[in-house]
Amino acid sequence: MSITLLDVALAGIVLWLVKIIFSSKRHPAPLPPGPKGLPLLANLLDLPQKEQWRTFADWGRKYGPIVHVRALGQSFIILNDVRVAGDMLDKKSTIYSDRPVFVMAGELTGWKDTLVFTPPGERFKEYRKYLHGTMGTRSAIEKLNGLFETETQAFLKRVLRKPEAIAENIRDTAGSVILQVTYGYKPKQDQDDIVDLVEIAMRQFTEVMEPYAFLVDLIPPLRYVPRWFPGAGWKKKAEYYHATVQRMADVPLQFVRKQMSEGVASPSMVSSLLDQNNTPEQERNIKWASASMYSGGSDTTVSAIHTFFLAMTVYPEVQRKAQAEIDAVVGNDRLPTFADRAQLPYVEAIISEILRWGTVAPLGVPHTLSKYDIHNGYFIPEGAIVLPNVKGMLHNPDVYPDPWNFKPERFIAAEGKPAEQDPRSCCFGFGRRICPGLNLADATVWASVAMSLAVFDIQRKVVDGVEVVPPEPLFEDEMISHPTPFGCTIKPRSAKAESLILAD
Secondary structure (H helix, E strand, O other), rough: OOOOOHHHHHHHHHHHHHHHHHOOOOOOOOOOOOOOOOOOOEEOOOHHHOOOOHHHHHEEEHHHEEEEEEOOOOEEEEEHHHHHHHHHOOOHHHHEEEEEOOHHHHHHHHHHOOOOOOOHHHHHHHHHHHHHHHOOOOHHHOOOHHHHHHHHHHHHHHHHHOOOHHHHHHHHHOOOOHHHHOOOOOOOOOOHHHHHHHHHHHHHHHHOOOOOOOOHHEEEEEEHOOOOOOOOHHHHHHHHHHHHHHHHHHHHHHHHHHHHHHHOOOOOOOHHHHHOOOOOOOHHHHHHHHHHHHHHHHHHHHHHHHHHHHHHOHHHHHHHHHHHHHHHHOOOOOOOOOOHHHHHHHHHHHHOOOHHHHHOOOOOOOEEEOOOEEEEEEOOOOOOOOEHHHHHHHOOOOOOOOOOOOHHHHHOOOEEHHHOHHHHOOOOOOHHHOOOOOHHHHHHHHHHHHHHHEEEEOOOOOOOOEOOOOOOOOOOOOOOEOOOOOOOEEEOOOOOHHHHHOOO
8 A cells, every 4th residue: 555645744743742742851050930821732732813912011010021822832931121132132143043934925935045934054144144245234224215215205205196005105215225225226107017026025924924824824734735735725836936936036136147247237236246167056046145135124124114104193292392302403494414413313213113112023034942951940941932022122111111102202312311121132033133224214214204204294184174182102013013004194294395306
């Protein structure tokens, strides 16, 4: 009798279950505290389906900054304190920098080739080296300031023309900046195939990264179940999404190769790296490092800038204070530039509060231990999935009083009152996994915020002459969290402001 793929899958599931049931053993120190759980199921029923960060923060208040839960044989370590997370993920990054295996998102749909899922090693180092050379230092970013300012002025024109399409305008601008930096590719004005392709890929990525959305992530041997098996429709979806990821990586790279062959390629990260002497392995790494840069950077920047427009709609007094600062420092006969940044501390504080209040990545991306650790007297198992509760950290009332209100003043030191903790201490990740594009994101967001404040009034919607109640500041419950749709009115502050927007 021949053995089928289904037989292999079922045998794998049985062996996996046996491993879970008999995997308990003595440890050299106690595990961190956490919910007690049930026999066999452990904490499977305790894990929240929605707003995980909120439940994790509750556990942190009850059990302490390090919480342990276990489900289906897997240990999870939840960190609710910035200092503790830094002590573990930064100072012990040699053992805390691995990634768990994401069967659906990483293995089956192809995201495993991007930087975010690449395990530590030579390929990881090469990706980081490419990205660092383009945007890893202040001096590298300063060379791009002209691009940021030019693209942000184009953004102002888009908003003036179609203020109701603010989310699309933000996405088009963020996409244009990072595509030019990465590939030397200037997207079409209103709708661009590559921008649309990456947007589709990021929507698919958000879906496959949703916790517990696919049974194969809970029972990995299911990946070997054949496509025709009842309930295995997710395998067809995985194949379709895999094709999208491959196109996302290949299409812009082919554009650069064509431009280089014709001698008309614009300066970019990819054009500076590609040459006749690249080995196949180097070409592969260039392809996926550049795909990582675009896919990883565009969506997070969009979220932060969109959060700015929401905050200005809900908190008009913050907008007025920032505009008064810009008017005093810059005047009204030109747009702010990066040369003005040091003289605009309140605008700087708004950027910090956007990063805190809007928390782009509520749980970051999980880390995994490559070997066991004993930290603060607790045993942290090898292979445990470590979740830094970034949103919980940035909304901890002990660190940020009145955390749900948008208060840039919290980041400005006053007599007898130090500034509150910089959200950059955790919002861009930790250790070797810290976001390589943080300088690029910071510059892009600053230009959008400062230049928009200089020329636009962002107001609550008015219907029949009556100002609508301000939108409730809500955010999507996803790995990359965007504001939920909201209404606002965006108008030039004056005729002079409009002329600045339209200037060439």
